[in-house]
Amino acid sequence: MSYIEFDASLMVGNRLIDQEHEVLISYINLLQKAIENEASGNIIEKVLSGLVEYTKTHFFVEEEMMLAYGYSEYDIHKKAHEGFKKTAVDLLGKFERGEDINLDEVHEFLKxxxxxxxxxLDIALAGFLKGKEL
Ligand SMILES: [Fe+2]
Ligand SMILES: [Fe+2]
Structure with missing residues (x-):
């Protein structure tokens, strides 16, 4: 497993979206670090729930921008967000209930x-938003 470097290769060219992605990537790296350090379940849970909450906020921000500018790919993008949110919330729930989950696999999946x-999808959205924002 390697840490993700948030460099130009991951930037979509929209300042707000890029800033939020950088935070999301930090959570993914933090999760990896916690796994590698065999951190307590309590810490892993905090990182996972932080990631889930921030993901929800970020998706909402993107969806609001899509709606504000009448993005034609809104439905497909929103559906992708919903699917991921559900899986991430389910994984967090399993972890919280003490069910047997493979954290390395969870980390790889999220990443x-x-x-x-x-x-x-986000690069396409950023391209659409170009020149439209204040
Ligand atoms: Fe997105
Ligand atoms: Fe995004």
Whole structure:
């Protein structure tokens, strides 16, 4: 496993979206660090729930921008957000209930999904927003 570097390759070109993605990536790296350090369940839970909460806020911000500017890909993008949110909330719930989950796999899933989403749907959204914001 390697830490994610938030560099130009992950930037979509919208200042607010990029700032929020940087925070999300920090959470993913923090989760990795906690796993590597065999941190207590309490700490892992805090990182996971922080990630879930920030993800919800971030998705909401993107969705509001899509609605404000009448983005034609809103439905498909929103659906992708909803799917991820549900999976992340389910994983957090399983962890909180003490169910057996593989944290390395959880980390890989979150990381792969986010990077893939940023590089596909969020880049497209940022392109659409270009020149539209104040
Ligand atoms: Fe998105
Ligand atoms: Fe995003």
């Amino acid at each position: 792969d999904w986010l990077i893939n989403h940023i590089l596909k």
